[in-house]
Amino acid sequence: MIKVIELLKSNSRVDDYKINLTEKESYELFFVKGKLETVRRTHTVDKQVTVYVNHGEFKGHSSFVVYPSTTVEEIEAEIEQCVEKALLIDNQNYELPAGEEGQFQVESNFQGRSLNEIASVITEAVFKAQGDADTSLNSVEVFVNQIKGTVINSRGIHKTQVRYAAMVEAIPTYNGESESVELYQQYNFNDLNAETITAEIAGKLVEVKARFKAKKPEEELSGKVIFNKQELRELFSRLTDELHYQTVYGKSNVFKKGDMMQKDRTGDPLCITMAGEVPNNIGSAKFDGDGMSLTDIQIVKDGQAVAYYGDNRFGQYLGETPTGNLGCTIVEAGSACAKCLSQAPYLEVVSMSGLQVDTFNDYIGGEVRLAYYNDGKAITPVTGISITGKLSEVLSGMRLSTETATDNSYVGPKKAILEGMKIF
Numbered sequence: 001m002i003k004v005i006e007l008l009k010s011n012s013r014v015d016d017y018k019i020n021l022t023e024k025e026s027y028e029l030f031f032v033k034g035k036l037e038t039v040r041r042t043h044t045v046d047k048q049v050t051v052y053v054n055h056g057e058f059k060g061h062s063s064f065v066v067y068p069s070t071t072v073e074e075i076e077a078e079i080e081q082c083v084e085k086a087l088l089i090d091n092q093n094y095e096l097p098a099g100e101e102g103q104f105q106v107e108s109n110f111q112g113r114s115l116n117e118i119a120s121v122i123t124e125a126v127f128k129a130q131g132d133a134d135t136s137l138n139s140v141e142v143f144v145n146q147i148k149g150t151v152i153n154s155r156g157i158h159k160t161q162v163r164y165a166a167m168v169e170a171i172p173t174y175n176g177e178s179e180s181v182e183l184y185q186q187y188n189f190n191d192l193n194a195e196t197i198t199a200e201i202a203g204k205l206v207e208v209k210a211r212f213k214a215k216k217p218e219e220e221l222s223g224k225v226i227f228n229k230q231e232l233r234e235l236f237s238r239l240t241d242e243l244h245y246q247t248v249y250g251k252s253n254v255f256k257k258g259d260m261m262q263k264d265r266t267g268d269p270l271c272i273t274m275a276g277e278v279p280n281n282i283g284s285a286k287f288d289g290d291g292m293s294l295t296d297i298q299i300v301k302d303g304q305a306v307a308y309y310g311d312n313r314f315g316q317y318l319g320e321t322p323t324g325n326l327g328c329t330i331v332e333a334g335s336a337c338a339k340c341l342s343q344a345p346y347l348e349v350v351s352m353s354g355l356q357v358d359t360f361n362d363y364i365g366g367e368v369r370l371a372y373y374n375d376g377k378a379i380t381p382v383t384g385i386s387i388t389g390k391l392s393e394v395l396s397g398m399r400l401s402t403e404t405a406t407d408n409s410y411v412g413p414k415k416a417i418l419e420g421m422k423i424f
Contacts, residue, residue, distance in 0.1 A: 004049060004066060005152070007075055013083045015059075016052035016096055018157075020289060021045065021150040027115035029123060031140040041115075051082035052096070052154075060089030094316040097292045098155035104286040106163035107279060108190045115144045118166065118192060125197035126168055131205035138173040138182060142166075151291035161286045164190050170201060172208040181212040183351070188408050191280035207350055211370045216384030221373055221423040223345030225387055226415055231355050233410035235364070236331055238357040240272060243299045245310030249317050254359040255305050262303030267398045267419075268334030272300040274309045274326035283327030283409030292324040303395075331412030334400025341401065341415055344376035347423055348415075349387070357391065364391045365421070389421035 008017045023045045030038040047066040052059055062085035064078040105111065110118055122142050130137065143166065150160040170185040185204040187197070227235070239261065242253045255261055262270055276294025277284040287293050290312050299307045308320055315322030353367040365388035373382050397419040405414035 003072065004047075004075060007072070007079060008049070008051070008154070011076075011079050011083070013053060014051055014079065015054045016154045018050040018052070018096070018151065018153040018290070020048045020050075021148075021152075023148040023150075025115065025146045027119050027144045029119055029140075029142040031123075031137075031142075033136070033138060034127065049078075049082075051079060051086055053083055053086035054093065055087055057093060058090040059093045060086030060091060062086045062089070091313075092317055094313050096153055096155045097157050097290050097312055098153075100156070100291065100293065101158045102160075104159070104161040106161055106190075106277060106284050106286060108164040109192050110144075110146075110164035110166070110190065113192075115146060119144045121192060121194055122166060122168060122197060125194040126170065126201050128194075129198045129201035129205060131172075131202070131209070134175050135205045135209055136173050136175070137201070137205075138171040139169075140171075141169040143169075151287065151289065153291060157291035159287055159291050163285065165282050166190065166192075168197065168201070170204065172201075172204045174208045174212040176212055181208055183208045183211060188282045189280055189406075190282050190284065193280075207370060210350070210372070210381035211383065214370055214381035214383040217373070217382050221345075221347060221382070221385065223347060223373075223375075223423070225389075225418040225421040225423070226341060226346055226348040227418060228349065229405045229407040229410065229412075229414050231349055231352060232331070232413060232416055233329075233407045234355040235357055236272065236329055236410060236412065238359070240274060240299065240309075240329055242359060243305055243308050245308055245314035245318055245320065245322075248308055249314045257305055257308060259305050260303055261300060261305055262396045263392060265303050265396045267396060267417075268336070268400045269302040270300055270395065270398070270400075271298065271302065271332040273298045273330040274323070275328040275330055276324065276326055278328040278330060278411055280406050281328045281409055281411060283329075285327055288325040290324070292322060294324040294326055295321075296326070297323050327409055329410050329412070331400070331410070333402050333404050333413050334416070336399040336401045336413075336415070336417055338403075340399065341417065342374075344374040346374050346417075347382075347385075347387070348372045348374070359391065362391050364389050364394050385423060387421050387423055389418070393420045394418050 026042045028040040050063045052061045062082035145165045168187045173182045242255045247253045275296040309323045311325045312322040349371045351370040356366045399417040400413035401415040403414045
């Protein structure tokens with residue numbers, strides 16, 4: 001990259017630049033019906049160059065990718081093309097992050113182990129979850145990645161961080177007498193815990209059997225709705241997006257700083273923190289794509305939006321102190337114990353086609369592919385139903401579990417009770 005930097009500096013029309021290097025080592029295993037079919041190891045390096053040009057009161061930018069085969073002449077031509085494109089972009093001016101250097105390691109117990117050793121532990125944990133005779137893992141793919149990211153810019157930023165990420169993709173299958181049912185499971189993590197991996201896969205094997213047995217209810221169901229961690233992650237992701245600098249600057253948010261997200265609250269107070277690094281959280285990082293160090297910030301306190309968060313550029317536009325693009329969402333636990341969660345009648349959502357959250361229309365709902373309905377006498381797997389409700393009412397009355405869990409970039413209550421939702 002030394003040559004690229006020299007070419008950028010030698011072009012008088014380039015005011016600033018940023019270079020993002022991503023070096024990724026991956027160890028991948030592919031299984032079909034329990035048999036290892038393919039082992040693949042990859043090593044890739046991606047290089048992206050961003051050119052900034054100040055023109056009048058504006059700052060424009062444009063990017064290009066440098067490949068191993070890219071020649072010096074081609075780089076010079078790309079820089080010129082980026083300058084021309086940047087001159088057409090009238091972004092409000094802002095300053096790039098400056099003057100920070102260092103090498104960092106994102107916390108993970110993958111560190112110090114080879115990728116193939118980690119993959120072996122994961123594989124053993126996955127297949128330890130094997131279900132009964134009619135339930136199996138039709139296919140399994142294991143990916144273990146070491147990612148080294150570097151950011152260099154013209155203002156003295158030169159930072160590198162190493163992080164790890166693993167992913168298990170599995171197709172649990174239940175074989176009935178005349179037909180089969182499959183589910184898809186994707187599990188992401190950066191902390192090696194064999195028991196947790198086994199539990200995740202075992203849970204999906206139970207679900208696929210339930211999905212096979214599930215029927216569309218003949219009568220209308222009623223009762224509280226219980227969300228699990230996946231739906232809670234999607235819900236809180238939508239809420240935190242409301243308070244991101246870019247959303248606020250674009251005036252596409254409903255909730256603003258100072259607003260009560262939980263009006264006339266009857267449930268647990270909602271407290272949300274955006275963080276840079278959290279154990280076993282794949283959103284963890286030491287700095288973002290601009291090279292800005294990440295600063296944790298509480299954005300919702302006792303149901304009230306109290307702060308915004310986000311990247312350097314839009315933070316400056318809003319006159320806020322940039323926190324950097326924070327990738328981890330932490331939601332405080334609530335008061336709902338196991339006894340509260342088990343009180344019938346209730347519908348516990350296991351899988352949805354996609355949770356829909358619309359803050360503008362005060363709506364929350366979606367199609368439920370699998371759920372457990374408890375009428376007080378029996379727990380029955382059901383499918384072919386939908387849920388709907390007013391987001392404002394759901395947020396105000398929501399009770400969060402005392403038990404917490406991690407799901408991708410989310411850390412928070414494992415379950416939540418939602419009152420006032422209609423099941424149809």
